Amino acid sequence: MAVAEGKMASRVEPRPRAFHQRPMRYIVGRVFIYLLIIVGGAVSMFPFVWTLMSSGKSVWELTAFPPTLFPQEQIFIENYTRLLTEVPFLVWIRNSAVVTGLNLLGAISSAAIVAYGFSRFQFRGREAWFFIMLTTMMLPGEVTLIPQYLIFHALGWIDTFNPLIVPAYFGGGAFNIFLIRQFFLSIPRDMDESAEIDGANPFQIFFKILLPLSKPVLATAAALGFIGNWNSFMGPLIYLNSPRKFTATLGLRYFSMGATAATIEIGSLQPMENLLMAGSLIVAMPCLILFFVAQKYFVQGIVTTGIKG
Amino acid sequence: MSTMAGEGARIAKAPLDSMTARQKRMERYGYLFISPWLLGFFAFTFIPIAASIFLSFSRYSVLRPPEFIGLTNYRYALLGGDRLMWPSIGRSFRYAVFMVPLALTGSLLVAILLNQKVKGIAYWRTFYFLPTLTPGVASAILWGWLLNPELGLVNYLIGGLGLPTPRWFASPQWALPGIILIGMWGSVGGGSMIIFLAGLQDIPVELVEAADIDGAGRLRKFWNITLPILSPVIFFNLIIGIIGALRVFETAFVATRGGPARATWFISLHIYATAFEYFDFGYAAALAWVLVVIIVSMTVLQFRLAKSWVFYQGA
Known part of the structure; x- marks a missing residue:
C-alpha cells in the first residue's frame, strides 16, 4: 500500500514539498513492513525449525534446561534410523500412501464424471439435484458419522481401509464436483458440439476433449485432496483398530502416547520424545513438499471454491 | 429458480x-x-x-x-441429566468466541501484509501457509512440547521476560488458551488468508485513486473502501470459521484428551466418546443433532445479521 500511495501522491500532487517528504516516510514504512513480515514468518516457521533441531537431540538433551537450539551431539541419523526400525513408521506411511492414492483416484475420476453430467446435459431435476449436492457441503459430518460407521460395521469393513476409500468412488465429494463443474462451464461448448457433429459419443467427448483440457483443475482437486486425505484423522481413528493398519497421522498419535514397536510387540515403555519430533516432521513433510511444488493449484482451488461458492 | x-x-x-x-x-x-x-x-x-x-x-x-x-x-441431554453436555457446549462456544474473531482479524492482517509489494513475496506466502498444511496431530504434538510447563521453549521465553509462566496443558485455566494458541498458529496464514488476499486484489484501483484525490488517509481508506468491499469475503470466512470452531476436535483430542479436569472436553469430544468409547450410539446421535441444530442456527443468525453489514458491489 505504501508503494501505491507514494506513486499516487506524486501523480496527484506534484509539488516539491511532497517530493521532499516522501523518501523518509517511504523508507520508514518499508522497514516497518519488512519487519512485520519477517517476525510473522518466523513465528510461522519456528515450530518446524525447533522440531527439526529437537529430532537431532538425545532425550537427555531434549529435557535439559535451559533448552538448547542446536543439538550438541547431533544424532540425527541415529534418531531417524531408530524411528524407522523401532517403530512401524514405514508401514504407517505406506498405509497412508495406499489410502490417499486409492481415495484420490476414485474421488477425482468420479467427480469429473459427475461434473460432466451436471455441466453438459439438460435433464429434469438437474438444478434441484445440484442444489441438494451443494447443501451436503454445509452438512456437519457428525450427523452421518454414526450411521456410516454402523453400515461399514454391518459390511464387516471395520479395521480395513475400505471405509476410507470406497465412498470416494461415489461422486468424490460435493467440493470436487463443484470445483470441476465450474471449470467445465468455462470450456466453450463449440468444441464438444463440433465433435458431436463429427459423430463422437458423450464418452469420447469426455475423454478426448474435456479431460485433456481440464488438467489444471484436476491437479487442483488432487492437490487439495492429497492434503485432506493425508492429514485426515477422524476417519482412520474410527475405522482402524490394529496398529499395523494405522495411517501416518493415527500412528503418530499412537506413538505419542508412548507406544513403539517395542510396546506393540513386547510391551515396554521408554521415553522417545526425540523420535516423536522426528516422526512429526516426517508426517508433515509430504504436504509441505507438495505445496512447494503445486502452490498455484492450491491457491486456485481455495479461491475458486471460496469466492464463487 | x-x-x-x-x-x-x-x-x-x-x-x-x-x-x-x-x-x-x-x-x-x-x-x-x-x-x-x-x-x-x-x-x-x-x-x-x-x-x-x-x-x-x-x-x-x-x-x-x-x-x-x-x-x-x-x-437426558438437554435437561441436565448428562452433566458433561452443557459445559462441553459452553467450552466449544468459548473456544469459538475467542478463536473466530482472533483468527479472522489475524488472517486479514496477514493478507494485507502479504499484499504489499515485497521482495520474495511468493516465499513469504509459502512460509505463512505452511502451518495450515501440518497435520493436526503433528502440530498438537509439536506445540505440546513447546508449551511444556517446565521444559518448553514458550515458558522459557516468557520466564526470560520476567513474566509468570502459565502451566498450559497442566492447568484447567490455561488449557483452553493453549488450544486456541495452536488453532491460531494453524489458521492465521491458511485458507481464509488466501481468500482475503484474493478479495484484496479485486478492489478496484479507481476507488483507491478517487479516495487519494479526496485526500483520504490510510486508515480512512481501509475503513471506507477496503472493509466494505471485503465484507462478503469476511462474511464467508466468518461462517466457515464459526462452523469449524464449534466442531473443534483434533487438537484437543491429541494434545489434552479433553483434560485436565475436562477443561478442553469439547462437544465434539463428548460425541466421539459417547459413540466410540461407550458405544452408546443412540445417545451420541441425539448429541450430534443438538450440535447440528446449534451450528445451523448460528449460521442462520449470521445470515440475518449480514444484511446490516455485508455490502455486495453488484447489488
Missing part, C-alpha cells in the same frame, strides 16, 4: 411429453453420468441422515436391535 427458467425455455421449444429423440438421449446420459453421486448420496448421506434421526430416538449399542425410547435421549 433457474429450474423454472430452464424448463420454460425447453417447453417453449418442445413440450415435455414429445421430447425429441436427442433430448431423451441427453436426459439419459445426464442421469447416467451423475449416477455415481446419486448412489453415493443415498448410501452415505440420505440414508445415514434418516437413520441418525431414528437412532437419536432409540437406545442402541450394536449388541441388541435399537429400541425406540421417544425423547428420552434429548431429555
Whole structure:
C-alpha cells in the first residue's frame, strides 16, 4: 500500500514539498513492513525449525534446561534410523500412501464424471439435484458419522481401509464436483458440439476433449485432496483398530502416547520424545513438499471454491 | 429458480411429453453420468441422515436391535441429566468466541501484509501457509512440547521476560488458551488468508485513486473502501470459521484428551466418546443433532445479521 500511495501522491500532487517528504516516510514504512513480515514468518516457521533441531537431540538433551537450539551431539541419523526400525513408521506411511492414492483416484475420476453430467446435459431435476449436492457441503459430518460407521460395521469393513476409500468412488465429494463443474462451464461448448457433429459419443467427448483440457483443475482437486486425505484423522481413528493398519497421522498419535514397536510387540515403555519430533516432521513433510511444488493449484482451488461458492 | 427458467425455455421449444429423440438421449446420459453421486448420496448421506434421526430416538449399542425410547435421549441431554453436555457446549462456544474473531482479524492482517509489494513475496506466502498444511496431530504434538510447563521453549521465553509462566496443558485455566494458541498458529496464514488476499486484489484501483484525490488517509481508506468491499469475503470466512470452531476436535483430542479436569472436553469430544468409547450410539446421535441444530442456527443468525453489514458491489 505504501508503494501505491507514494506513486499516487506524486501523480496527484506534484509539488516539491511532497517530493521532499516522501523518501523518509517511504523508507520508514518499508522497514516497518519488512519487519512485520519477517517476525510473522518466523513465528510461522519456528515450530518446524525447533522440531527439526529437537529430532537431532538425545532425550537427555531434549529435557535439559535451559533448552538448547542446536543439538550438541547431533544424532540425527541415529534418531531417524531408530524411528524407522523401532517403530512401524514405514508401514504407517505406506498405509497412508495406499489410502490417499486409492481415495484420490476414485474421488477425482468420479467427480469429473459427475461434473460432466451436471455441466453438459439438460435433464429434469438437474438444478434441484445440484442444489441438494451443494447443501451436503454445509452438512456437519457428525450427523452421518454414526450411521456410516454402523453400515461399514454391518459390511464387516471395520479395521480395513475400505471405509476410507470406497465412498470416494461415489461422486468424490460435493467440493470436487463443484470445483470441476465450474471449470467445465468455462470450456466453450463449440468444441464438444463440433465433435458431436463429427459423430463422437458423450464418452469420447469426455475423454478426448474435456479431460485433456481440464488438467489444471484436476491437479487442483488432487492437490487439495492429497492434503485432506493425508492429514485426515477422524476417519482412520474410527475405522482402524490394529496398529499395523494405522495411517501416518493415527500412528503418530499412537506413538505419542508412548507406544513403539517395542510396546506393540513386547510391551515396554521408554521415553522417545526425540523420535516423536522426528516422526512429526516426517508426517508433515509430504504436504509441505507438495505445496512447494503445486502452490498455484492450491491457491486456485481455495479461491475458486471460496469466492464463487 | 433457474429450474423454472430452464424448463420454460425447453417447453417453449418442445413440450415435455414429445421430447425429441436427442433430448431423451441427453436426459439419459445426464442421469447416467451423475449416477455415481446419486448412489453415493443415498448410501452415505440420505440414508445415514434418516437413520441418525431414528437412532437419536432409540437406545442402541450394536449388541441388541435399537429400541425406540421417544425423547428420552434429548431429555437426558438437554435437561441436565448428562452433566458433561452443557459445559462441553459452553467450552466449544468459548473456544469459538475467542478463536473466530482472533483468527479472522489475524488472517486479514496477514493478507494485507502479504499484499504489499515485497521482495520474495511468493516465499513469504509459502512460509505463512505452511502451518495450515501440518497435520493436526503433528502440530498438537509439536506445540505440546513447546508449551511444556517446565521444559518448553514458550515458558522459557516468557520466564526470560520476567513474566509468570502459565502451566498450559497442566492447568484447567490455561488449557483452553493453549488450544486456541495452536488453532491460531494453524489458521492465521491458511485458507481464509488466501481468500482475503484474493478479495484484496479485486478492489478496484479507481476507488483507491478517487479516495487519494479526496485526500483520504490510510486508515480512512481501509475503513471506507477496503472493509466494505471485503465484507462478503469476511462474511464467508466468518461462517466457515464459526462452523469449524464449534466442531473443534483434533487438537484437543491429541494434545489434552479433553483434560485436565475436562477443561478442553469439547462437544465434539463428548460425541466421539459417547459413540466410540461407550458405544452408546443412540445417545451420541441425539448429541450430534443438538450440535447440528446449534451450528445451523448460528449460521442462520449470521445470515440475518449480514444484511446490516455485508455490502455486495453488484447489488
